[in-house]
Amino acid sequence: MSVNIQVKKIWQEDARTLGILWTTGKKSLIDSVKLREACRCALCVDEWSGESKITPGSIGDDVRPIVVQSVGRYALNVHFTDGHTTGIYTFDYLHEIF
Amino acid sequence: MGIFGKKKPAVSEQQIKEALSQVQDPDLHQDIVSLGFVKKIDFHKGKVSLIVELTTPACPMKEMLRDQCVDVVKAIEGVEDVSIEMTAQTHRARAIPDLVQGALGQVKNIIAVASGKGGVGKSTSAVNLAFALQQKGSKVGLLDADIYGPSIMQMTKVGKPEETKGDFIVPPIFAGVKIISVAMFTEAKQAQLLRGPMVAQIIKQFLTQIDWGELDYLIIDYPPGTGDIQLTLSQIAPITGAVVVTTPQEVALIDVRKAISMFETMKVPVLGVVETMSYFMCPGSEKKHFIFGKNGGRKVADENGVPLLGEIPIEPVVAENSDKGKPVVISDSNALASLAYNHIAGQLAAQQSIVNSQSDRALTHFKLEWV
Numbered sequence: 001m002s003v004n005i006q007v008k009k010i011w012q013e014d015a016r017t018l019g020i021l022w023t024t025g026k027k028s029l030i031d032s033v034k035l036r037e038a039c040r041c042a043l044c045v046d047e048w049s050g051e052s053k054i055t056p057g058s059i060g061d062d063v064r065p066i067v068v069q070s071v072g073r074y075a076l077n078v079h080f081t082d083g084h085t086t087g088i089y090t091f092d093y094l095h096e097i098f
Numbered sequence: 099m100g101i102f103g104k105k106k107p108a109v110s111e112q113q114i115k116e117a118l119s120q121v122q123d124p125d126l127h128q129d130i131v132s133l134g135f136v137k138k139i140d141f142h143k144g145k146v147s148l149i150v151e152l153t154t155p156a157c158p159m160k161e162m163l164r165d166q167c168v169d170v171v172k173a174i175e176g177v178e179d180v181s182i183e184m185t186a187q188t189h190r191a192r193a194i195p196d197l198v199q200g201a202l203g204q205v206k207n208i209i210a211v212a213s214g215k216g217g218v219g220k221s222t223s224a225v226n227l228a229f230a231l232q233q234k235g236s237k238v239g240l241l242d243a244d245i246y247g248p249s250i251m252q253m254t255k256v257g258k259p260e261e262t263k264g265d266f267i268v269p270p271i272f273a274g275v276k277i278i279s280v281a282m283f284t285e286a287k288q289a290q291l292l293r294g295p296m297v298a299q300i301i302k303q304f305l306t307q308i309d310w311g312e313l314d315y316l317i318i319d320y321p322p323g324t325g326d327i328q329l330t331l332s333q334i335a336p337i338t339g340a341v342v343v344t345t346p347q348e349v350a351l352i353d354v355r356k357a358i359s360m361f362e363t364m365k366v367p368v369l370g371v372v373e374t375m376s377y378f379m380c381p382g383s384e385k386k387h388f389i390f391g392k393n394g395g396r397k398v399a400d401e402n403g404v405p406l407l408g409e410i411p412i413e414p415v416v417a418e419n420s421d422k423g424k425p426v427v428i429s430d431s432n433a434l435a436s437l438a439y440n441h442i443a444g445q446l447a448a449q450q451s452i453v454n455s456q457s458d459r460a461l462t463h464f465k466l467e468w469v
Binding site: 006011066090 | 195332333334364460461463465466467468
């Protein structure tokens with residue numbers, strides 16, 4: 001857990017890719033569908049096992065973000081076109097997996 | 099040379115700047131010229147007038163910096179007199195989310211005062227730090243967000259809010275500090291039997307519907323612990339720094355580590371640790387009695403790599419005045435605790451300035467609409 005992993009720049013790279021430049025210097029290009037699949041919210045993750053409840057392939061290939069916004073200083077929230085809005089992605093988590 | 103023969107050589111602005119660039123800000127580790135602190139240089143008949151702008155009115159180094167500026171400028175040949183005006187402009191290193199723009203849009207620093215557990219003197223510290231910062235010339239607000247045990251209306255003689263501005267509540271002022279407490283909206287003896295979602299709603303109103311106006315510092319007195327309310331507060335309010343309050347004994351330290359870890363998870367910079375009830379000195383004696391153990395605050399600060407902002411002694415006058423609604427820093431400025439709180443307020447302001455200068459490169463609030 002580090003205070004140093006913060007967003008320096010965030011942008012829409014192309015129709016389905018989110019771009020983030022981190023204060024660590026790393027650049028992440030994140031596919032919309034992969035981002036939706038990586039959701040760690042209580043609806044998407046099994047409370048006991050910690051495993052994702054999203055069946056691979058179940059997220060439509062046309063799912064896109066509607067809006068991406070910061071939560072406090074530590075995470076971002078995404079509203080998706082499939083109606084899912086509860087995901088809070090911590091910077092540390094995104095920085096690690098993408 | 100004419101008959102007076104002693105005509106003074108003209109001193110250029112460049113010479114004065116060069117001289118001033120020898121003065122370092124000890125916290126930001128840079129000279130005051132590169133930092134842009136020197137706002138105005140005038141030279142007239144051997145007399146130099148300067149305006150030096152610091153990052154906080156509560157800067158603990160103010161006098162030291164002033165003396166150094168006078169010394170280096172006086173050393174220039176041709177300068178006979180130096181007058182320096184020290185001003186301050188607190189710095190805001192972040193954008194404000196839309197939700198709280200109306201309430202907190204002109205608030206430069208929002209500081210959480212938190213503790214791992216109750217009863218450590220967190221509210222007493224929040225109140226006294228707020229008044230200490232105010233006495234140093236800052237514009238200060240105090241938000242008592244301790245929803246289950248609000249105590250700030252007891253600790254100050256603030257009244258209830260009487261004015262509104264549109265949808266916003268205008269906070270009442272006590273001794274120069276704007277204050278809002280959850281107790282202003284409930285009966286004193288009524289317990290707060292509230293479910294989580296209700297609490298979140300109340301917190302949200304507190305953060306979005308108060309007309310704070312322009313402030314250098316808004317101090318938020320957090321409820322003790324690390325739970326739902328603390329999470330909601332840190333998610334909605336753009337907190338710029340946190341202070342963690344603890345007593346010296348080990349059992350308090352366990353919880354303080356949790357509080358520090360909570361802020362780290364939320365990426366709120368921990369500005370430092372305040373240790374309360376550090377020691378007791380019998381009247382007329384210089385011997386310190388460490389009733390609750392020694393150096394606990396120092397230990398937990400060192401472990402987490404954050405500064406120990408200061409230690410507050412046990413002094414009957416603190417609790418006495420607190421119960422009478424007179425915070426010790428304004429009612430008894432010579433008390434040991436007052437001196438300690440004043441010192442801490444300066445350290446706190448300095449730490450916040452350091453953090454602000456470092457976080458310039460991060461985007462703290464953003465909203466990206468997909469197209």
